[in-house]
Amino acid sequence: MRSNFGTRHLLMSILLFAQMVALGCGTEQQEAPAEVAAADSIIHLPAASLASGEVRIETLSEALLADTVVVNGQIQPKPLNVAHVSTRVSGTIQSVQSVIGDHVGKGRVLATLYSPEFFAAEGDYLLAHERAELDGGDVSEFRNVAHSARQRLELLGAGAEDLDRLDRTHEAIPYLPLRSPIAGVVTEVEAGAGRQVPAGTDLFGIVDLREVWAVVDAYERDLGRLHAGQAAMLSATAFPSLAFRGRVVSLEGSIKETTRTLDVRLEVGNPELKLRPGMFVTARIATGSARKAIVIDEAAVQSQGDSKVVYVALTDSTFVTRAVEVRSLGGNRAEILAGLRAGERIASRGGFLLKSQAAKSQLSEE
Secondary structure, eight states, rough: HHHHHHHHHHHHHHHHHHHHHHHHHHHHHHHHHHHHEEEEEEEEHHHHHHHHTTTEEEOEEEEEEEEEEEEEEEEEOOGGGGEEEEEESOOEEEEOOOOOOEOTTTTTTEEEEEHHHHHHHHHHHHHHHHHHHHHHOOHHHHHHHHHHHHHHHHHTTTTHHHHHHHOOOOOOOOOEEEEEEESEEEEEEEOOTTTTEOOTOOEEEEEOOSSEEEEEEGGGGGGGGGOOTTTEEEEEEEEEEEEEEEEEEEEEEETTTTTTTEEEEEEEEEEEEOOOOOEEEEEEEEEEEEEEEEEEGGGGGEEEEEEEEEEEEEESSEEEEEEEEEEEEEETTTEESSOOOOOOOEEEOOHHHHHHHHHHHHHHHH
């Protein structure tokens, strides 16, 4: 019995060893295609292409990178830089002199209003003014009347220019100029020649765009890194090559339940008036801290299907394709998030040439 048991035990051991050998051989057979695939991705650059200098090789290293929070949002006008022009007296619009999009200066005439009430007030002022200038007698009462008549004209919408004209010409005119109270861009026009309007009718909207707001969405996870006063650089979809300086003014309101974001308001200089309300912008807010990162030229990154790749140099003329994760930093620079490490060499220039060479090699093999 013991002899049979020992024999069976020996046979089982032999079978188990044979299975392990077979599994090992199977593993080697499965790994072979992977080695072939790696060999297929190698790109050999011809000597002529190397001599042209189109390909430049760079050794990657870590550098300190200012930490930023990247957020998206829209341009809005500053409420204090918005003005509305409305009638203070009833009348009929005699002429319209500005349209939407016009750049107007402070005091610019936007329209004129025919108003019998304004015309009568001018007459009362001129009469009181003439009596106050009479020689002899007690004219203080007429001076008070003239002063009250002048104040009434101001309340009806007369500007300093209109009162100066009245004092100079001593001639009343029935047309009240409607002027812009600020310098800016005309954004609303509700006036039309011949339209009868009651007092208090809004006719024009003016926005001073030399400084605007950018209201951006910051994710909840980033709020601990943000505070008022931080500097920011903004780019606009309409002007991808331009940069605009701004600063964080406030973190506003409550977290939005659907997106888990908070509105962050930035004040942005806009001296050339390129930013307009409603434009989409991306802001990079500097948190004030720094971290180590690998930064490369965006020209080194090529698209391959849905992936981003770079070309790692095995030798000065041999490269291999490497998938990477990158984040654009603006200014044609990108941060490597995954796929490369310090010390590796990549083609910082000539990526398109290498991509074309890889495509040629693949076609020739087919």
